[in-house]
Amino acid sequence: MDQLIVTTSSHRYPVVVAAGAxxxxxxxxxELGLGGALWxxxxxxxxxxxxxxxxxxxxxxxxxxxxxxxxxxxxSKGPEELWRLYSWMIGGGVERRDAVLALGGGVVxxxxxxAAATVLRGVAVVQLPTTLLAIVDSAVGGKTGINHPLGKxxxxxxxxxxxxxxxxxxLASLPPRELRAGWAEVxxxxxxxxxxxxxxxxxxxxxEGWGERPLAGWPTAGAxxxxxxxxxxxxxxxxxxxxxxxxxxxxxxxxxxxxxHTIGHAVEALTGYGALLHGEAVAIGMHAAAGIAAGMxxxxxxxxxxxxxxxxxxGLGVAMPPGLDPAAVLAATLxxxxxxxxxVRWVLPTGLGAVVVRDDVPEALVRAAxx
Numbered sequence: 001m002d003q004l005i006v007t008t009s010s011h012r013y014p015v016v017v018a019a020g021a022x023x024x025x026x027x028x029x030x031e032l033g034l035g036g037a038l039w040x041x042x043x044x045x046x047x048x049x050x051x052x053x054x055x056x057x058x059x060x061x062x063x064x065x066x067x068x069x070x071x072x073x074x075x076s077k078g079p080e081e082l083w084r085l086y087s088w089m090i091g092g093g094v095e096r097r098d099a100v101l102a103l104g105g106g107v108v109x110x111x112x113x114x115a116a117a118t119v120l121r122g123v124a125v126v127q128l129p130t131t132l133l134a135i136v137d138s139a140v141g142g143k144t145g146i147n148h149p150l151g152k153x154x155x156x157x158x159x160x161x162x163x164x165x166x167x168x169x170x171l172a173s174l175p176p177r178e179l180r181a182g183w184a185e186v187x188x189x190x191x192x193x194x195x196x197x198x199x200x201x202x203x204x205x206x207x208e209g210w211g212e213r214p215l216a217g218w219p220t221a222g223a224x225x226x227x228x229x230x231x232x233x234x235x236x237x238x239x240x241x242x243x244x245x246x247x248x249x250x251x252x253x254x255x256x257x258x259x260x261h262t263i264g265h266a267v268e269a270l271t272g273y274g275a276l277l278h279g280e281a282v283a284i285g286m287h288a289a290a291g292i293a294a295g296m297x298x299x300x301x302x303x304x305x306x307x308x309x310x311x312x313x314x315g316l317g318v319a320m321p322p323g324l325d326p327a328a329v330l331a332a333t334l335x336x337x338x339x340x341x342x343x344v345r346w347v348l349p350t351g352l353g354a355v356v357v358r359d360d361v362p363e364a365l366v367r368a369a370x371x
Contacts, residue, residue, distance in 0.1 A: 002018035003016050004237060006140065006245055007245045008160070008245055008248040009248065010160075015140055015166070015241055016163075016166060017233060017237050020167060021168075021169075022128065024165070025128070026061035026063065029058075029126070032163060034124065036096075037093075037098045038058060038063050038100075039065075039068070039099070039100045040058075040101040041101065041103070041111070043069075043072055043105060043108045043130070046170070049173060054128075065101075068085065070112075074107055077111050078147055082114065090119065094119060095120070096120050097123075098124070099126060100113075100126070101128055102125060102128060104128075104130055104134070105130060105134045105138075105178070106139075109129060109134050110144050111146060113144030113145075113159055122159070125159060126164075126165065128164075129166050130171075131171070131174060132182025132183065133181055135182070135233060136233060137185040141240060142244070142248070147269075149269075150269070151265065151335040160248075168226070169221045171218035172217065172219070176216050179215065179218060180280075181280050181316075184282045184316055185282065186236040187286075188257075188282065189236040190236070190353070192353070192354075193243070193353055194236075195353030196353075200235075205313035208225075211313045255347060256357070259347040260347075261285055262285060262344060262347070263285035263288045263370070264281035264282040265281070267284055267321065268281045269332055270324060270329065270332055271321055271324070280316065283311050284317070284318055287304070287318035288320075288369040288370060289346060289348055289349070290348075291304055291369040292361055292365050292369045293350070296365065298350045298356065299351060303349060303351065307349075326367050343360075344361070346359070
C-alpha cells in the first residue's frame with residue numbers, strides 16, 4: 001500500500017509515497033474539499049519540469065492556481081525569500097480558505113510551510129516533495145521554518161500539512177549528489193528505529209556493488225530497481241510517520257529523529273549553509289554520534305564501522321570539513337534547539353534500531369569524535 005497515515009491528537013493526514021503520485025493531485029485536493037486559490041511555491045530548478053505542468057493540470061481541473069519560483073539552495077531559507085512569498089500571496093489577495101502547495105526539496109517545504117503557518121495567521125499547506133531527503137524527512141511532521149545566521153531552523157512553527165504527496169518518479173531528475181544526501185536520512189531511520197531497514201539497505205548495496213560504485217541516479221520509472229527503492233523509501237517514511245503520530249511536537253520520542261543533526265546542523269551553520277548539503281552534514285554528525293556512543297560504552301565499535309560502510313556505499317563521507325575548528329563546532333552545538341538548561345541532549349545509538357538521549361557526554365569525548 002502506497003499510503004501511510006499520520007495520526008496525532010490534533011491532526012490526521014495521508015502521506016503517499018508512490019511512482020506517478022503527482023498525477024493524482026487534483027483529485028486528492030478535491031477530496032480534501034479545497035475550494036480556494038492554490039499558491040504553488042516551487043523550487044525554480046524544477047518549475048519548468050514539474051511546476052508549470054502541475055499548474056496547468058490544476059487549472060484544467062478547475063482550480064485557481066499560480067506559481068512562484070524560489071531560488072534553489074539553502075540560502076533561500078531565510079527572511080528575504082520568506083518576505084517575497086508573503087508579498088506574492090498578500091499582493092495577490094490570499095484568503096484564509098486558500099492553500100499553499102510546496103513543490104521541491106526541504107528548503108521550499110520548510111519556507112513555504114512557514115509562510116502558510118503565518119500568513120493571515122495560517123492557511124492550509126500541502127507538501128509535494130521532489131527530493132529524497134524531503135520525502136523521507138522534512139515534508140512529514142509539520143516542522144516549518146527558516147535559518148538564522150547563528151543556527152539552522154531556529155525560527156519556525158509547527159504547521160501540519162493536509163496531505164503529503166511524494167512522487168518517486170521525480171527522483172530520476174535529481175542530481176546524483178542530492179540523491180546521495182537523501183540516503184543519509186534513510187539510513188538514519190534504520191539506525192534509530194528499524195534494524196531491518198538498515199539490513200535491507202546493506203543487502204541492496206552489496207547486490208548492486210555500491211560499495212565500490214555508489215548509486216549514480218534514480219532508475220527509470222517502472223524498472224524493478226525503482227520499485228524496490230520506492231518500497232525502501234516508503235519503509236523509511238513509515239518510521240517518521242510513526243514517531244510523529246506518537247509525539248507531534250517533540251516532547252519526547254521525536255527528538256530521536258535528530259540523530260546526527262546536533263553536529264550536522266553545527267557544521268552547516270559554520271560552513272555557511274551551502275558548502276555541504278544537509279544530508280552530507282547529517283552523515284558526518286551520525287558518524288560522530290556513533291563514535292561518542294562507542295566511547296561511552298553504549299554501543300560497540302562494530303556498529304560505528306558498519307554505519308560508516310553503509311554511508312560510504314551510498315556515497316556519503318564522514319570526515320569533518322578541513323579547517324573547521326572543533327571549538328567552534330562545540331560552541332555551535334550549544335545553540336541547538338534540543339539544548340536544555342545549557343546542556344546538549346545527544347541522540348546516541350545503543351544498537352541498530354535503538355537510541356538513547358543523553359545530556360552527560362564529556363566534552364573530551366565530543367572533541368575526539370570531531371577529530
